[in-house]
Amino acid sequence: MKRTLIGTAVTIGLVVPLAVAPVARAAALPAEPTPAAVDAYLGEVMESTGLPGMSAVVTHGDRIVHAAGYGRDSEGGPVTARTPMRVASVSKSFTAMAVMTLVDDGRISLDEPVAGQLPGFRMADPRAAGITVRHLLNQTSGLSDTTVDIGAAQKAESLAGYVSALGTGTLTAAPGTRWEYCNVNYDVAARLVEVAGGRGFGDHMRERVFGPLGMTGSTVDDRVVTPSRGFNALYGTWVARSELSGFHAGGSGGVVTTAADMGRWLIAQTGRTGPGGRTVTPESLKIMHTPPAGRGYAMGWGEEELDGTGLLVHSGNLFTYTAVQAIVPETRYGFAVMTNSAALHDDTYDVLAGLVAMSRGRTPEVPGGDRQAYELVLGLVAAAAAGLGVLGVLRARRWARGRAGGRRRWIVARLLPALLPVALFAAYPDLISFLSNGRTVTWEQLTYFAAPLTITLAVVAAAGAVTAAVRLVRLRSVGSSR
Structure with a gap:
């Protein structure tokens, strides 16, 4: 969304070509990334971008190569690998994992209608009866911000109330025929987890996802793990602000986590068993990582190519926090970058690109100046x-x-x-x-x-x-x- 806003500025003539474009600096590094090389690169990133705080992790196979924090939080304390960060829509892959734990248990069927598995899910559009769980997770349900009462849904005090608020909504297309990114899909999925699992969504995440992976600093309830206020950029100055209410609950964007925990999460994407046991079967993990033909998006992961490297990636943008995660199936590298800030330009993807380059033995560009x-x-x-x-x-x-x-x-x-x-x-x-x-x-x-x-x-x-x-x-x- 932030890149869209920049495009808007260009469209209305506010952003004009600069006489001198920002020049990216290069960081020298060995052929393969070492913890010291990654740390040096991220230190240069902090200097060049002027970000208030950032945490990042690089994994390879079943080990964490480097996890650390840089800069400060809104209280003036240092950001570390254990500083809680909101990861916004990166949460979708976690919600998909929660659903798949119940698929493995036989309590949820991916290809049966949601309406038959989730009492209370009804819409004014009769086509909604054909939405399956797979449609929700692959963003092909036909649900859209433009055809449901988003305002009423976001005012709901529970996931049950959220689903009820969708009753007057319609679809933009028949289920399974069109891809459209919509947070509603994953908030409905979170409610399905509550009903099928017999406990609150946060409890299920803690006991079936975070717990087995050893993610002790993660939650979807920010009353349990409370991040500090994030920052917004204002003409070159960072202003500390509380996160906008109504946008960090449920399955679409509620996860609060740390760089250290994201390391464990990324390792789990290679099929490794966590310290508390396996979260999902290898077959379910493969389903999560395999987009339908022609779609390029599967269960919180999108296919993308970056400088010749095939990635599964997902970004997240709240209003004072930004994040991105990626895995490289070919090399089994994993990456996550999180900042306690949000601005017109999102630096996290640029940093991710540099880390991916390092994993390929290339010299990364240090972003900054945009x-x-x-x-x-x-x-x-x-x-x-x-x-x-x-x-x-x-x-x-x-x-x-x-x-x-x-x-x-x-x-x-x-x-x-x-x-x-x-x-x-x-x-x-x-x-x-x-x-x-x-x-x-x-x-x-x-x-x-x-x-x-x-x-x-x-x-x-x-x-x-x-x-x-x-x-x-x-x-x-x-x-x-x-």
Whole structure:
């Protein structure tokens, strides 16, 4: 979503080409990554990106190559490999694992309708009766932010209430015919885990997923493990903020974990048995890692190629935290990068790319400068707009005198350039939702990681509105004096 917002800025002409593009620095390293080499690379990343805090882990086969934290949290303490981090949509692969534990137990059937296994799951669209559990986990159910009452669902105080709130919703397509990313799929799946498993979703995760893998610092209940506040970037400054409510519960994005625990999780993706036993069978793990033909997404993992390396990967973006995980089936490497911040540019994927390069014996590029460049341009645009607004007000009388007595249509046409930013700002959330493939985006959400873009748009719109209003007042004053 963050890359979409950057694209939006380009579309409306706020981000313009820079005279000098940020130059990536290279870190020298041996042919194969060592803990010292990975640590040195991540240290350079922190320096070049200016991130407030980051934790990361690299695994290979059944061992952790390196797990560490860098920077600080919102309380000023050091970020370590055991610092709790929200991982947002990375949680989906954990929820899929929870479902598969019950598939292995014979309590959930992947290819039977959800409605027959989850009492209370009913929708206004009769096609919903054909949604299977596999459809939910592969994001092919037909569920969409655009056709369900997301606001009502997010206000629910339990997963049962969440599912009930979907009753008036419809589907965008028949189940199994179209892929569309939608958090609702995984929150419904979490409720199914509760019903089939006979206990709360958090309890099931602790006893059947986190526990067997030895992930003692992980939870889906942030009252048990509470992360510190995250950060948002604001024109080059990091501002500590509490996470937006309603977006970190349930199966779509509720996991709180650590770099150390993510190491154990990534090792489990190779089929290794955890200290508390196996979570799912090898057959179920293979199902989780195998997208349907032509889809490229399976149960919280998406297929992707990065510089010739085939990955299974998933990112996660909340409003003050960002994360990404990946595994390389060919080499059995695993990676996770987590930050306690969110901005217009997501650095976690760039860091992941560097770690993948290291695992291939290549020299990684050290990312940095993109976020600062975007925010610098936005800041300059906001300052220029404010200056032009002041100038427009000061010259309003001269403008009015030059157009007094002119035709009304001509005068309105001359005011349109000043009013266009107002119209654009009014449509801002809808525009972002459209560019985000229908994902619901609200004004409140746009005050978080998109804050620099939102403030710049507001300044541009305010300058245009004030200029147009003062010109009209001056025009009326000049007309009445004649």
